[in-house]
Amino acid sequence: MANTDRxxxxxxxxxxxxxxxxxxxxxxxxxxxxxxxxxxxxxxxIVCGNCTKVCSQGAKVYLNTVDHVNSLLKNGRKNIAIxxxxxxxxxxxxxNYKIFVSMVRSIGFDIVSEVAFGADLVAKxxxxxxxxxxxxxxxxxxxxxxxxxxxxxHSALVKDLVPVASPMVVMSRVMKKKYEDDINLIFIGPCxxxxxxxxxxxxxxxxxxxRSVFEQKGITQKTVQPTDFDPPLGGKGAIFPVSRGLLxxxxxxxxxxxxxxxxxxxxxxxxxxxxxxEDGLLRSQHLELLSCEGCIMGPGMSPxxxxxxxxxxxxxxxxxxxxxxxxxxxxxxxxxxxxIDLSAQFEPKRxxxxxxxxxxxxKVLESMGxxxxxxxxxxxxxxxxxxxxxxxAIVQGLAENEMCLPYTIEKLHNSVxxxxxxxxxxxxxxxxxKQSEKMASMGQLSxxxxxxxxxxxxxxIMYANILLEEAPKDSQIQKDxxxxxxxxxxxKKIVGGLLNFARxxxxxxxxxxxxxxxxxxxxxVIIPKKIKIEIDSSTLKDPYVMLDYEQMTQVLTNLIKxxxxxxxxxGNIKIxxxxxxxxxxxCVKDSGIGIxxxxxxxIFEPFYTTKGIGKGTGLGLATAYGIxxxxxxxxxVFSNNEPEKEPTGTEFKISIPRFx
Numbered sequence: 001m002a003n004t005d006r007x008x009x010x011x012x013x014x015x016x017x018x019x020x021x022x023x024x025x026x027x028x029x030x031x032x033x034x035x036x037x038x039x040x041x042x043x044x045x046i047v048c049g050n051c052t053k054v055c056s057q058g059a060k061v062y063l064n065t066v067d068h069v070n071s072l073l074k075n076g077r078k079n080i081a082i083x084x085x086x087x088x089x090x091x092x093x094x095x096n097y098k099i100f101v102s103m104v105r106s107i108g109f110d111i112v113s114e115v116a117f118g119a120d121l122v123a124k125x126x127x128x129x130x131x132x133x134x135x136x137x138x139x140x141x142x143x144x145x146x147x148x149x150x151x152x153x154h155s156a157l158v159k160d161l162v163p164v165a166s167p168m169v170v171m172s173r174v175m176k177k178k179y180e181d182d183i184n185l186i187f188i189g190p191c192x193x194x195x196x197x198x199x200x201x202x203x204x205x206x207x208x209x210x211r212s213v214f215e216q217k218g219i220t221q222k223t224v225q226p227t228d229f230d231p232p233l234g235g236k237g238a239i240f241p242v243s244r245g246l247l248x249x250x251x252x253x254x255x256x257x258x259x260x261x262x263x264x265x266x267x268x269x270x271x272x273x274x275x276x277x278e279d280g281l282l283r284s285q286h287l288e289l290l291s292c293e294g295c296i297m298g299p300g301m302s303p304x305x306x307x308x309x310x311x312x313x314x315x316x317x318x319x320x321x322x323x324x325x326x327x328x329x330x331x332x333x334x335x336x337x338x339x340i341d342l343s344a345q346f347e348p349k350r351x352x353x354x355x356x357x358x359x360x361x362x363k364v365l366e367s368m369g370x371x372x373x374x375x376x377x378x379x380x381x382x383x384x385x386x387x388x389x390x391x392x393a394i395v396q397g398l399a400e401n402e403m404c405l406p407y408t409i410e411k412l413h414n415s416v417x418x419x420x421x422x423x424x425x426x427x428x429x430x431x432x433x434k435q436s437e438k439m440a441s442m443g444q445l446s447x448x449x450x451x452x453x454x455x456x457x458x459x460x461i462m463y464a465n466i467l468l469e470e471a472p473k474d475s476q477i478q479k480d481x482x483x484x485x486x487x488x489x490x491x492k493k494i495v496g497g498l499l500n501f502a503r504x505x506x507x508x509x510x511x512x513x514x515x516x517x518x519x520x521x522x523x524x525v526i527i528p529k530k531i532k533i534e535i536d537s538s539t540l541k542d543p544y545v546m547l548d549y550e551q552m553t554q555v556l557t558n559l560i561k562x563x564x565x566x567x568x569x570x571g572n573i574k575i576x577x578x579x580x581x582x583x584x585x586x587c588v589k590d591s592g593i594g595i596x597x598x599x600x601x602x603i604f605e606p607f608y609t610t611k612g613i614g615k616g617t618g619l620g621l622a623t624a625y626g627i628x629x630x631x632x633x634x635x636x637v638f639s640n641n642e643p644e645k646e647p648t649g650t651e652f653k654i655s656i657p658r659f660x
Contacts, residue, residue, distance in 0.1 A: 007042045008063045008195050009052065015059035020403055022051040022060055023383025027149060027267045027291070031383075032398045041398075046152065048145035048291040049192035049299025050267055062192045062206075062299065066213055069203050072184045073108040080179065081109040082171045082201075084189030085116040085234065086241035088317040089296040089310035090207040097317065098226035104188070104210070105227065106219045111179070112227075115189070116234020118171030120334060123237060123249035125164050125342045130250075130286065137260070137286050138162040139277065140246060141344060144193040145291035146270055154274055155348030165198075165344040167240060172200045174232065174337050190241070190298030193291075206300025232333035235325055238318045241295035242311050246288050265290040356395035364391040368407040381405035453491070461488045507630050509546045514584060517549060518575055521556035530570030533560075537577040545584045545658050547631055552656075555624040559588040559652050562621070566592030566650060582658050583633075589651040594641030603637060631656050 022038050023031045030044035031051065040051070040060070051060040073079050081104050087097075094100045104112045122142060129138065141147050141162045150157050165173070172185050187194055187204040194204045205213070214220070239245045243265050262285045264273035270289040276282050292298050296310040365387060370376055376387040382403040384390040393399035402408050464484045471478040515537055522533055537543065556575075563573045571591040578585040595603065604625040628635040633656040640648050 006063055006196070007040070008047050008192060009040050009042075009045055009049065009060060010063075011037065011039050012059050012061060013037050015057045017057050017059070019056075020381070020383035021054050021056070023399070023403075024380065025050050025054045025267060027271055028153060029393065029398065033400050033403060036400070036402070044152070046145050046148035046291075047193040047196055048149075048267075050291070052192070052299045053303070063195065064209060065195060065203055065205055066209050069186055069205055069213075072186065072202055075184065078111065078179060078183045079109045079186070080111040080113065080175050080183050081107075081186050081188055082113050082115050082118075082168065082175065083229075084168070084187070084191070084207075084241065084295065085114060085119060085238040086190045086295045086298070086301070086310075086314065087188075087207065089241070089305070089313045090190065090301050092310075092313055094221060096226055098228055099221050099224060101229055102224035102227045103214060103219050103221070106224055107213055107217065109186070111175070111230045113171070113175065113232070114229045114234045114238070115167045115171045115187070116237035116240065117232045117333070117337075118167035118169075118174060118234075119237025119240040119245075119249060120235050120330075121170050121174075121237075121338060121340075121342060122164055122167050123240075123246060123251075124334065124338065126162060126246065127250040129162065129164070136160075137283060139274075139287045140289055141346070142166045142240070142246060143290050144191065144197040146289045147346060148193065149271075149291070150274065151346060151349045153350075154278055155350040157274065157278055158346045158348050160277070161344075161346050163343050163345070165342055167237065168194060169198050169200055169344065170340075170342055172198070173340050173342075176200075177337065177340055178232075190295050190300040191292075192299045206298075208300055208302055211302070232337065233325070233330060234321075235327075235330050236318065236322065238321055239314065242314050243290065243294045244288065245294070260284060261286045261288060263288045266293050267291065353396045353398075356392060360395045361388060361391045364394045364401070368401055368404050369410060377406055379405065457488060457492050461485065461492065464488060507548045507551070509548055511544050512547050512549050512552075513543045514545050514547075514577055514586070515540075515543045517552060518556060518577065518586075521553050521560060522575075524553065524557050525560050525564070528564065528570070531564055531567055531573065532571075533573045533575065535575050535577070539579065540577045540584075541579045542658075543577070545656065547656060548627075551627045551630070555627050555654070556586070556588070558621065558624050563588060563590035563592060563650070566590055566594075571649075580655070583655045584658055586654040586656070587651060588654075589649060591647065591649045594648040595637075595639040595650055596641050600637060600639060604635075628654055628656070633657065 016037050018033075018036045018038070020033075020038070023029070023033070027048060027050065028044050028046045030041045030046070032039050032041050038059070047062075049062055052062055083101075083104065087100060091100050094103075101112050119142075126140075137160070139146075139150065139157065139160050139162065141164060144166065147161060150161060164170075168187050168189070172187070175183065175185060185200070185202050187201045188207065188210055189204065190207055192206065194201070236249045239248050244263050247261060247263070262273060262282060264270045264287065270291055273282065273287055273289060277285075277287060293307055294311070296314060297305070297307055301310075365371070365376075368387075368391075370387055370391075378386045382390045382399065382405065384393060384399070387404075390399055390404060394401060402411075464481055468478065468481040468485060471481055515535070518535055522535075527533060560573065560575075567573075567590055573591075574587075574589045576585075576587040576589070578587070604621050625635055633654060635652065635654050637650065637652050639650040640646055642648070
């Protein structure tokens with residue numbers, strides 16, 4: 001039985017960068033995304049180690065068992081190392097394999113043997129099964145990750161696995177027969193799945209872990225003398241770690257015309273072969289499957305190794321080995337140990353997740369904006385091949401919506417747009433607040449000035465009128481006094497405007513028909529013949545609004561007068577009345593000369609006017625602003641004075657709550 005109590009592959013969360021590569025590359029979909037972090041589900045993991053190979057950030061790692069091995073080496077038993085035949089592909093810097101054997105001995109091993117002999121026994125047994133011709137087709141069982149995948153996710157095919165133990169397990173049985181039970185058996189190889197394959201081996205370390213042991217203990221090629229592997233020695237089984245290695249060792253052909261063997265290696269290929277075999281499409285074929293591209297590319301090998309270079313290293317090693325092999329002695333050893341138990345039993349361990357209801361999947365797809373099949377991009381950025389697979393994983397609790405790149409980008413764009421709108425609103429509110437503060441300060445100043453000027457102006461007007469009555473008619477004195485009276489009256493009007501701007505009147509609201517209000521305001525103004533005024537209330541649903549009739553008349557009259565002044569050569573004024581939620585909107589738009597941007601910023605300030613001297617006090621819009629604010633409304637202005645951009649003109653928009 002395998003030791004499955006340990007989490008053999010796990011995530012270093014501080015390194016995970018949410019690229020979803022591990023999700024994409026995991027054949028068992030044993031990766032769960034939680035708050036953007038990719039966690040390995042130990043109960044679903046087949047320990048293929050593929051995620052540790054593809055993670056560029058080193059966030060996926062496998063359990064380091066070096067410390068456990070070191071403790072085993074000190075317990076007084078005979079220490080035996082069995083080495084996977086892929087070692088020449090890893091330790092290419094060591095030209096003489098006997099040096100490598102001695103380096104392993106230096107760690108503290110009494111016996112160093114090669115798993116290639118176990119591979120020879122497995123190949124012989126496998127060949128017998130194939131030659132029996134009982135009509136059955138088998139799936140090779142030497143790759144523990146493939147076996148685990150079938151047991152968990154294609155349990156109906158467990159019966160089709162070759163009932164033969166892997167070379168590692170077989171070699172452990174050979175060692176126990178030869179050295180009995182009082183031993184520590186340590187397997188050294190390229191495969192992480194071996195750490196959980198069988199309890200018949202006390203522990204396993206990978207080749208990369210072996211390198212770290214050499215470094216820790218200061219073991220180099222120069223510190224040892226060459227020694228050979230301890231018998232029994234392997235033969236052609238040394239070719240096992242490369243693709244078709246099992247077939248070559250067993251002497252079985254996979255020729256496209258004569259053979260009935262299909263070889264599939266790598267995550268996608270072995271899964272596809274299993275699926276087609278399960279669907280009955282390959283029932284006349286045997287399958288040799290490897291989860292990696294041969295054991296020489298296992299997760300326990302150093303990263304960035306070249307596949308074909310490693311294959312050549314294995315081929316060269318095997319050729320030298322076969323040339324120097326004592327075939328008589330090797331056959332004697334094969335005959336001696338072939339009677340040991342080479343069998344293996346496999347059990348269904350089905351752990352497939354429950355497939356959710358289609359309505360649940362559809363609901364998740366719609367939440368990501370995938371309402372129609374045409375919206376299913378199937379881009380694979382989330383780590384799943386299709387959008388439906390991703391949605392299924394979300395329902396099963398393995399994935400999150402944010403893993404969908406198009407959905408996340410669209411969501412980000414919407415957030416940016418919402419922020420832009422919010423920022424515009426905030427800017428508008430800040431400007432309105434700034435304007436209100438300015439109006440309040442100006443109002444206090446205006447009130448003070450108005451009260452101080454009223455009395456002396458009254459005295460000047462009174463005595464000027466007395467003198468005017470006493471002055472000789474048509475005299476220069478009469479003309480001068482008349483000018484004094486006119487200009488003093490003008491000052492009095494300005495002071496009256498100041499008081500009107502500064503006052504904080506109560507709004508005397510009444511239920512007002514705003515269409516009548518606009519018509520009354522137009523009648524209060526002298527309209528030149530060359531100017532046309534249009535009232536548009538076509539979209540207005542309810543003309544009745546609670547407001548102060550007199551004050552709003554003053555506002556509209558002022559806006560109409562300003563519009564007329566802005567069109568000295570004539571033009572059009574359009575007054576539009578609209579409903580919007582609980583507000584009513586007045587728009588006064590002219591086709592005049594427009595207002596420049598600099599003036600627009602100051603247009604509601606007291607005493608600021610774009611009119612010539614003597615043509616305006618600059619208090620009309622400031623007063624209108626105050627009246628609108630007293631109605632808890634908003635007033636804004638849009639203008640263009642550049643004919644090359646678009647038609648010139650100005651539009652004032654007033655929004656008043658329907659109910660005060």
